Amino acid sequence: MYDAIIIGAGHNGLVCAAYLAKAGRKVLVLEANDRVGGAAITRSFGTGFKVSAGAHLINLLDPVVIDELKLESHGLDLGQKTLKTVSLSHKGQHLVIDGDQLTGQVSDEDRSAFADYKAQMTRFSRLLNKLHLRPPPRLKPGRLSDYLDLLRVGAGLRRLGQRDMRDFLRIAGINIYDVLEEHFDNELLKGALAFDAVLGNHLGPRSNGSVLNALHRSSGRINDDNGTFASPPGGVGAVSEALAKAAVALGAKIRTGAPVEQLMFNGDTACGVRLQSGEQIEAETVVSNADPKRTFLDLVGARHLEAEFAQSIHRTRCSGNVAKLHLGLKSLPRFTELDPTLAGERLLIAPSADYLDLAFNQAKYGHCSDHPAMEITIPSVADPSLADEGHHVLSAIVQYAPYRLKGGWEHAHEPFKKTLIDQLDQYAPGLSLQVISSELLTPADIEAEFGITGGHWHHGEMTLDQAFMLRPAPGAGRYATPIDGLYLCGAGSHPGGGVMGLAGRNAAQTVLSGGKT
Amino acid sequence: MKLDKDHYKTAVYPSPFHAKTSVLNETREFERWHDYMSATRYFDVSMEYFSCRNSTGVFDLTAMCKYRITGVDALDYLNRLMTRDVSKIKVGRVGYGVWCDDAGQVVDDGTVFHIRDGEYWLCAQGRQYDWLLTSALGFDVVIEDISHQMTSLAVQGPTSCATLKAMGLAEIETLKPFGLRHYSIEDGELTVSRTGFTGDLGYELWMKPELAEPVWDALFAAGRLHGIKPMGERALAMARLEAGFIQAWHDFLPADKAVRTTHTRSPFELDLHWLVDFKKPNFTGRRALLEEKRNGSRYRLARLDIDGNKPAHHAFVYNRQNKVIGIVTSAMWSPSAKANIALASLDVPYGEPGDEYLVEIYYQRELAWNRVMAPCRVVKGAFFDPPRKKQTPPADC
Structure with missing residues (x-):
């Protein structure tokens, strides 16, 4: 009998397993797919191409997790350097963002405003990061430790100083569009910054809550620098493999190809899982890295929950709005007027905040964007092992592509892929003729491949109503759930989505301390 | 439910029994109960009340959900x-x-x-x-x-079984408390359950609205020699309190309507321990109720027998140290128990049977207010609990 079964070998499941094993628990990780990593995997597509099938950059993996699990000794390699961001212009007048430096046709005012903006956002997101390292405070009267938790949050805010605190409280809940208008004139800059505020969510730049998402996305540190990106050699799957090695080295057991069908109960307490194969495995504790809807409405079943809690999970907003495009190319694409040494950097098609807003408008009404925004990487530039000699692989995160597309994805899949390739052709003329293999993952495909309800990368919208102790829903906001013996450890819990590992770490600590809701 | 396109023009409907009840209602007093007009009284509240204790009282239950x-x-x-x-x-x-x-x-x-x-x-x-x-x-x-598709009547009192038998409901006397049975009447289905809100021998009749008038006529024809009378809401309220039944909006605030969490009540706090079955692995509220069982409840429902004859409506309850320990939620002078009775919600640990407290009663006499601190005792069980309630077959059948 195991002390803990972890459902899902995504990065949070592996992190949680590693921490539990490190504390001496007997841990079994069950993964439905035939490899570890969940949506953080590198896999092949087309003829001879390999790509990070879900997340394709690392920006949030927490240094605390890297240190505590000694991931570097298990093969973690985030690459030589952090990536610059290039905000592409189809006329070729690109803007390059490197840390707090801008290169391109940009005014001195914008340059200096950007350095200030970046510094302030970094201060804010470091405060956020402190909150990410602990379970969120409990909003329930009575317990001293809960008051202390809340005080700690208040004190963190206060320590920002009067000016920053006021700014933080003013902008944290509002939209990025208005904030960018206050600071900048350059459209390419505003487009790039707005893109980071909406990525992964059903948010447009004018949607309130987008600033919070921007802060969340820059709360990670790579090489001690906030808001930067790493492209690990071997793709993001190599990070998952390092996590799996660490977990196994610490004593955890991992089984792939073992999809869980149902939780098992002893009376009102979770006592194990039943696999789709019919095999039953018992454990003291079950920790689910599956998304909250899958966990509670499928693996547990609404009828085993109390009515209001079941409804609050049911109402969780988790319809994905992001698609993923993979292209296998004959040669390195040439973006108009782009310095070829920048081809391996992070390239954005988000030429203005208005462009993003117009793209979002269509998604609001259930259509995919005619002119979508894209985050493009060509990882084969730094890591030739991802493609055959001379070939290249292009990976793009595409927004917006709503899960609940009007008319369904079945007939829209190929036309949308063509829209995307045509659009890339506009920025890199001739690219469409270089395509050997292509693959589009719509939210429906993401749901099918990775088992994430709604194909939502973050297991649920990253907005205030689903943040902190409200993530995924009241009553399950601190990893413990209303069902004794069942815990959550995935991106659907605080601090949320992105390859961070902190939900897994916090969940493990909660399990070890016998934490309750 | 399909609504008539002009439904909004009418807020309150006459009940399917209205052609009958409006004739019998000498006072013309009706009030709104959900979507229906409901008689508050027909001729005299006390007489209506006594019909369900001494013969048969008929209450129009149409507005029940x-x-x-x-x-x-x-x-x-x-x-x-x-x-x-x-x-x-x-x-x-x-x-x-x-x-x-x-x-x-x-x-x-x-x-x-x-x-x-x-x-x-x-x-x-x-x-x-x-x-x-x-x-x-x-x-x-x-x-x-099916609130609008089914209507019902409560037929309550010691001669109710004889009345229904005379109406032609074969072997109704064999129906045990909390049993139900289907009958055919006028080519329709009449469902009879031995249930009620009076704590007395009694039945409830369930039917489609088309059957309402024929059933009423047959019932009143059969009950003529059994002392059948219509009873209104006020008479029913008396009977329910004597039976010790609790009522929403009086003895507890529905949890989904409450703003303040301390103003609601758990089943334990309403003396309904017997209705909570923890052997079931899941039901809504189970987790919180288990915790309450471990840590103790906040309130206790107490049945009070109060000295004097002044009803203790909404009175504060004091302990001997003159500290407020709760409030009366329902109160009346009980004609059958011949006692001044009340239901109260007391703070734990108060309210053990046998405990003695004081109730602060204000009452008016010729527009002048008087106050009395009346001693009271916590008693167990219903204030009025006649054996005929459970007897099968009832005595006169």
Whole structure:
């Protein structure tokens, strides 16, 4: 009998397993797919191409997790350097963002405003990061430790100083569009910054809550620098493999190809899982890295929950709005007027905040964007092992592509892929003729491949109503759930989505301390 | 429910019995109860009350909220909804119960009728459709609001069985308390349950609105020599308090209507321990109720026998140290128990049977207010509990 079964070998499941094993628990990780990593995997597509099938950059993996699990000794390699961001212009007048430096046709005012903006956002997101390292405070009267938790949050805010605190409280809940208008004139800059505020969510730049998402996305540190990106050699799957090695080295057991069908109960307490194969495995504790809807409405079943809690999970907003495009190319694409040494950097098609807003408008009404925004990487530039000699692989995160597309994805899949390739052709003329293999993952495909309800990368919208102790829903906001013996450890819990590992770490600590809701 | 396109033009409807009740209602006093006109009294509240204690009183239950629950998961659904074990309510039986929110606070109480195999009705005083649908996630059930499709009469009192027998309901005297049976009348179905809100021998008749008038006529013709009288809301309120039954909006605040969490009550706090079955692995409120069982309740429902004859409406209850320990939620002078009775909600640990307290009663005499601190005792059980309530067959049948 195991002390803990972890459902899902995504990065949070592996992190949680590693921490539990490190504390001496007997841990079994069950993964439905035939490899570890969940949506953080590198896999092949087309003829001879390999790509990070879900997340394709690392920006949030927490240094605390890297240190505590000694991931570097298990093969973690985030690459030589952090990536610059290039905000592409189809006329070729690109803007390059490197840390707090801008290169391109940009005014001195914008340059200096950007350095200030970046510094302030970094201060804010470091405060956020402190909150990410602990379970969120409990909003329930009575317990001293809960008051202390809340005080700690208040004190963190206060320590920002009067000016920053006021700014933080003013902008944290509002939209990025208005904030960018206050600071900048350059459209390419505003487009790039707005893109980071909406990525992964059903948010447009004018949607309130987008600033919070921007802060969340820059709360990670790579090489001690906030808001930067790493492209690990071997793709993001190599990070998952390092996590799996660490977990196994610490004593955890991992089984792939073992999809869980149902939780098992002893009376009102979770006592194990039943696999789709019919095999039953018992454990003291079950920790689910599956998304909250899958966990509670499928693996547990609404009828085993109390009515209001079941409804609050049911109402969780988790319809994905992001698609993923993979292209296998004959040669390195040439973006108009782009310095070829920048081809391996992070390239954005988000030429203005208005462009993003117009793209979002269509998604609001259930259509995919005619002119979508894209985050493009060509990882084969730094890591030739991802493609055959001379070939290249292009990976793009595409927004917006709503899960609940009007008319369904079945007939829209190929036309949308063509829209995307045509659009890339506009920025890199001739690219469409270089395509050997292509693959589009719509939210429906993401749901099918990775088992994430709604194909939502973050297991649920990253907005205030689903943040902190409200993530995924009241009553399950601190990893413990209303069902004794069942815990959550995935991106659907605080601090949320992105390859961070902190939900897994916090969940493990909660399990070890016998934490309750 | 399909609505008439002009439905909004009428807020309150006459009940299907209105052609009959409006003739009998000498006072012309009706009030709104949900979507229907409901008689507050017909001729004299005391006389109406005594009809259900000494002969037969008939109360128009049309406005009660009624829901039909069918589908393969009907039983599982009700078992998750209610705190009691619904599987114990076999076909042809009725059971009383409460349902709670996740915090273990009572949303409402009502009766479950196991009408036929796979078909249940839930009857409640308050509208529950929203709560029932909220609870339906994950269950294969069909929940229909049949409040307007079914109507009902309460036929209560010592001669009620004889009346129904005279009306032609064969072997009605063999129907046990909380049993139900279907009869054919005028080519329609009349369902009779031995249930009621008076704590006396009594029955409830359930039918489609088309049957309302013929059933009323047959009932009153059969009951003429058995002292049948219509009774209004005020008379029924007296009978229910004597029986010791609690009522939403009087003795507890429905949890889904409360703003302040300290103003609601759990089943334990309403003396309904017997309705909470922790052997069921899950029902809404279970987790919170288990915690309450471990840590203790906040309130206790107490039945008070108060000195004097002044009803203690809304009175504060004091202990001997003159500290307020609770409030009276329902009170009256009980004509049958010949006692000044009340239900009260007291702070734990107060309210053990036998405890003695003081009740602060204000009453008016010729426009002048008087105050009395009346001693009272906590008593056990219903204030009025005649053996005929449970007797099968009843004495005169």
